[in-house]
Amino acid sequence: MSRSPSLPERPRLDLDPEMSEAERLSAIRQHFERLVAVNDELDDRLSEALDRREELKDEVEQLKDRNEALKTSSLYVATVEEVTDDGVVIKQHGNNQEVLTDASPHLDAEVESGDRVAINDSFAIQTLLDDETDSRAQAMEVDGSPEVRYEDIGGIDEQVREVREAVEDPLKNPEMFEEVGVDPPSGVLLYGPPGTGKTMLAKAVANETDATFIKMAGSELVRKFIGEGSRLVRDLFELAADREPAVIFIDEIDAVASKRTDSKTSGDAEVQRTMMQLLSEMDGFDDRGEIRIMAATNRFDMLDEAILRPGRFDRLIEVPKPAAEGREKILEIHTRDMNVADDVDFADFAEKLEDYSGADIASLATEAGMFAIRDERTEVTRADFEAAYEKLESTDETTTLPGHTDYQY
Ligand SMILES: Nc1ncnc2c1ncn2[C@@H]1O[C@H](COP(=O)(O)OP(=O)(O)OP(=O)(O)O)[C@@H](O)[C@H]1O
Incomplete structure (x- = not known):
């Protein structure tokens, strides 16, 4: 950032009591001339600062306008075809129309051919967009x-x-x-x-x-x-x-x-x-x-x-939520790779999973497995499935899961 140059030094008047009348007059005159010069310089600086302030004010206004324009108006997407001395050639998405236009001054140096850009109603480039492939x-x-x-x-x-x-x-x-x-x-x-x-x-x-x-x-x-x-x-x-x-x-x-x-x-x-x-x-x-x-x-x-x-x-x-038989099948699918204890009866357990979706049943099976792991067991028991069920049911009271929401379809 550039600093403004330091202010001119304030002139001093040194009058020696030994001085003659004429010498004192001359010294005062010189001091007066130096004061006038410093004053002129300060005047110049002040007017420069005022000009700069006006410029900054204009810039702020322009940025505000641009911000407003970006916030309120819809923008269109286009691809930059070519950057020429006469302006930027863009092709609008949607209608493939080619237009010769300009970029906003703040983007002027950045726009390159192939860029994806957002343009306003008058085709001026407002924003550079992320890479399209991304x-x-x-x-x-x-x-x-x-x-x-x-x-x-x-x-x-x-x-x-x-x-x-x-x-x-x-x-x-x-x-x-x-x-x-x-x-x-x-x-x-x-x-x-x-x-x-x-x-x-x-x-x-x-x-x-x-x-x-x-x-x-x-x-x-x-x-x-x-x-x-x-x-x-x-x-x-x-x-x-x-x-x-x-x-x-x-x-x-x-x-x-x-x-x-x-x-x-x-x-x-x-x-x-x-x-x-x-x-x-x-x-x-x-x-x-x-x-x-x-x-x-x-x-x-x-x-x-x-x-x-x-x-x-x-x-x-x-594709509805599964009936009891379907729920049993889904339980079997999601426990295929699990070491399930003999005391687990999926047909019986599926009966109580009224209104459970396949996704709910998948999380229930994972949850049951987690209970066994927490207990350092390799076998997942009936009690683990019951505990998982209780856990999901209590979550359900505070959230919408498992899927007990009324969906209209
Ligand atoms: N019928 C099913 N059989 C087995 N697993 C199921 C079944 N339905 C859902 N799942 C389990 O739930 C997960 C999510 O299912 P999927 O993404 O197919 O649901 P979706 O109907 O597309 O849901 P959404 O409407 O939320 O996109 C699956 O990865 C699977 O683990």
């Missing part, structure tokens, strides 16, 4: 060979059968559908309470068909920047086309496909645009080859009917 990688989970198998899923055999028919058969035997002359379902929507195995079903079917599993959370599609959600949807389908056979799985689809609300905020409009992009990708689905699309929701009641039309999510599969 944000895409965050938004999508890609698994070349998911480990879940059908045998790992308990209590929902009928749903497994339906998913196999709607997703696996068209991937494995497309010619059968052609010969018979029926179109396989375009998209499969799994709906039901959380933790019932919807994601597992999608992973298992991808595993069984040697397909790449590509998961995107609906909440990730609801992005801050205009054009980003629809761009991610396009990326999702492009990635699936590169990796086919592939199973696309959109979790929490209600985040992008809820019934239209009356409010007209720019955020809602953006969600709407993202949903439109999703619908248009699905409508062009016939030519997409070996890609199957699945989605899941806990909020079936909230869905916009547009996504349920034929050619879109036209196969609905309800």
Whole structure:
């Protein structure tokens, strides 16, 4: 930081009593001239300082305006194509329009070709965004060979059968559908309470068909920047086309496909645009080859009917919480690798796990194992399962777990 130069030294008047009248007059005159010079210099400094203060004030105002603009207006996402002497060429996401524009002065030196940027209504670059590949990688989970198998899923055999028919058969035997002359379902929507195995079903079917599993959370599609959600949807389908056979799985689809609300905020409009992009990708689905699309929701009641039309999510599969027999099966699955004592009767124990989801049962089994470990035992006993049950039930009184919440679906 630069320091302001030190102030000029204050002139001193030294009058010697020995001096003649004329000498004293001359000394006083010189002192007066020095005082005037110092005064002039101080005047200059003062006016410089005042100018600087005005400049800083302007800068503060500009920063305030920019801050306000960033806070209140929606920004669009674009990629920098080229930095030229005449300005910066950007390409907007969403409509691919190229525009010659400028960066805000504070970004001028930083903008480089290939950067992802946020632009305002007049196309001026406002912010440099994170690397796109990072944000895409965050938004999508890609698994070349998911480990879940059908045998790992308990209590929902009928749903497994339906998913196999709607997703696996068209991937494995497309010619059968052609010969018979029926179109396989375009998209499969799994709906039901959380933790019932919807994601597992999608992973298992991808595993069984040697397909790449590509998961995107609906909440990730609801992005801050205009054009980003629809761009991610396009990326999702492009990635699936590169990796086919592939199973696309959109979790929490209600985040992008809820019934239209009356409010007209720019955020809602953006969600709407993202949903439109999703619908248009699905409508062009016939030519997409070996890609199957699945989605899941806990909020079936909230869905916009547009996504349920034929050619879109036209196969609905309800995945409920398991009944007692299913709960027993899930208990067995999650204790497969455990050393369970002979006094444990899963059929009996499953009876009391009324309203437990598969995920609740998975945590109960882990919890029972933890009780044995704490006790330094290698065998998990009936008492451990009872203790785990008591623990989860008491947690339930203060939180919403295990899944005793009323979900509307
Ligand atoms: N039917 C089931 N059989 C065996 N394990 C299950 C079952 N359902 C859930 N689980 C266990 O719960 C975990 C979470 O399940 P999953 O992610 O498939 O649920 P989900 O229905 O997709 O939930 P959400 O709606 O919260 O995404 C699984 O990894 C598994 O351990």
